[in-house]
Each structure stands twice: as C-alpha cells, then as structure tokens.
Amino acid sequence: MEYAPDALADAQLLDVEGQPHRLGDLWKSRPALLMFVRHFG
Amino acid sequence: MFCRQQVAEFRPHVDEVKQAGLELAIIGSGTPHFAKAFLEDLKLGDLPVYCDQELKSFAAAELRRSWGTVLDPRALAKGLVAMKYKQKKTMGDATQQGGVLIVRPDGTIPYHFVSRFAGDHAKNATILAEVKKAAA
Incomplete structure (x- = not known):
C-alpha cells in the first residue's frame, strides 16, 4: 500500500x-480527497 | 480551461464527498488572489481551494510537470471538448499537471490518479466510487 510522504x-x-x-x-x-488542478486560469 | 472544466464538472458531486465524511481540498498553483477570482468566476461558493505556488505538494504527490504534457496531441483533442470552459489568463504554472489522491488518517493512499497530459482527468464516477470505499 502506498503511503503519503512527509513532504x-x-x-x-x-x-x-x-x-x-x-x-x-x-x-x-x-x-481526505485531494484534487490537484493545473492552475486557476 | 482544463482546470475550469475539472472543477466545474466535479462541483455537483461535492455534497456526496461531504456526506461520505471526507475532507476535500482543491489545490492549484496560483496565488490566493487568483484562487478567489477562480471561485467567484465559476460561482463555486465556498469550495475549499488552496494554493501552492512552490508546487511542493504537487511534487510530493508525484504529479507530472513538463512542456511535453502540455503539447501532447491528446491534450489538443481534449482541448476541443473543454473549449466551452473559456481559458482565462494562466494563473499558475502552465506545465504542471494535476491529479487526485485520497489519503486516509493512517497515511495510506488508496487512490492516486496522475494526469498524463493537460485535460487528462480522473473520471468523476471513479473518484466517487473510491470516496465511498475510503469512507467504508
């Protein structure tokens, strides 16, 4: 299972x-659900 | 426009995430000022939007960042579909791609989607299925 790194x-x-x-x-x-978007444009 | 498309199309499902008991964070690479304008422009209400101009969280999440991901022919094809979400000025790092993670309190990551190119988004149905699994 993958773990969230400290970083x-x-x-x-x-x-x-x-x-x-x-x-x-x-x-x-x-x-938590983390949704990373490219930018705010 | 891809970021607008991604968030606007996920917006109707936010209540499902909340009802499942998960925290939600939408993270972009622009400034707080741009994030606020983004929220207002798309009429996203009080969605929890955060900014990481240094891209440290993007790097830690092993998300892709290169011009190759922007110039990928598949991105051009996706762009035709996303054109209704009109591109404004790029407010962040244009070469940074996104992704979706679910992290449990024990630090495990049961779901990790990495966008391969601009416009390569996780399917909302898949995200919601993973949300339900994480909540169980």
Missing part, C-alpha cells in the same frame, strides 16, 4: 485569504 503531509498551502495550512492536517481525523 506531502508537511506541505504548506495558502487558502484564498492567504492563511497558511499544513496539508496533512486535513487527513488527521478522517480521509
């Missing part, structure tokens, strides 16, 4: 207000 869990993302979030916090307590 994925520790990635810092910004929300639309510019606030930082650690990606791995999303799946701390329940599964």
Whole structure:
C-alpha cells in the first residue's frame, strides 16, 4: 500500500485569504480527497 | 480551461464527498488572489481551494510537470471538448499537471490518479466510487 510522504503531509498551502495550512492536517481525523488542478486560469 | 472544466464538472458531486465524511481540498498553483477570482468566476461558493505556488505538494504527490504534457496531441483533442470552459489568463504554472489522491488518517493512499497530459482527468464516477470505499 502506498503511503503519503512527509513532504506531502508537511506541505504548506495558502487558502484564498492567504492563511497558511499544513496539508496533512486535513487527513488527521478522517480521509481526505485531494484534487490537484493545473492552475486557476 | 482544463482546470475550469475539472472543477466545474466535479462541483455537483461535492455534497456526496461531504456526506461520505471526507475532507476535500482543491489545490492549484496560483496565488490566493487568483484562487478567489477562480471561485467567484465559476460561482463555486465556498469550495475549499488552496494554493501552492512552490508546487511542493504537487511534487510530493508525484504529479507530472513538463512542456511535453502540455503539447501532447491528446491534450489538443481534449482541448476541443473543454473549449466551452473559456481559458482565462494562466494563473499558475502552465506545465504542471494535476491529479487526485485520497489519503486516509493512517497515511495510506488508496487512490492516486496522475494526469498524463493537460485535460487528462480522473473520471468523476471513479473518484466517487473510491470516496465511498475510503469512507467504508
């Protein structure tokens, strides 16, 4: 089974207000669906 | 336009993801300003959109990034279908491709889709089936 690498869990993302979030916090307590899009164009 | 197509076509299924008990994150390579405009332009409401300009999460998710993925002939064919989602100015990294992952609390990844070229999206039916499996 494939595991999420630390680099994925520790990635810092910004929300639309510019606030930082650690990606791995999303799946701390329940599964997370991550949809990566190319850009916002 | 591919990113618009991908998100707009998945938008009607967001409630199914929430009802299954999964967190959702839509991650792009532009700035928060562009992400906000993207949400407003597509009337996406309060979808959880995040920005990764450094592309670290894209790299960690082993998603593809090259001009070859943009210039792939299959991308041109997909572009004809996606033309109704009019391309705006590219607001992020044009060579970065997307993908879809499901991650469980134990860190396992039961579903990992990597776009091979621009416009190569996971089928929504497949994503939703995997969501249901992850929720079980």
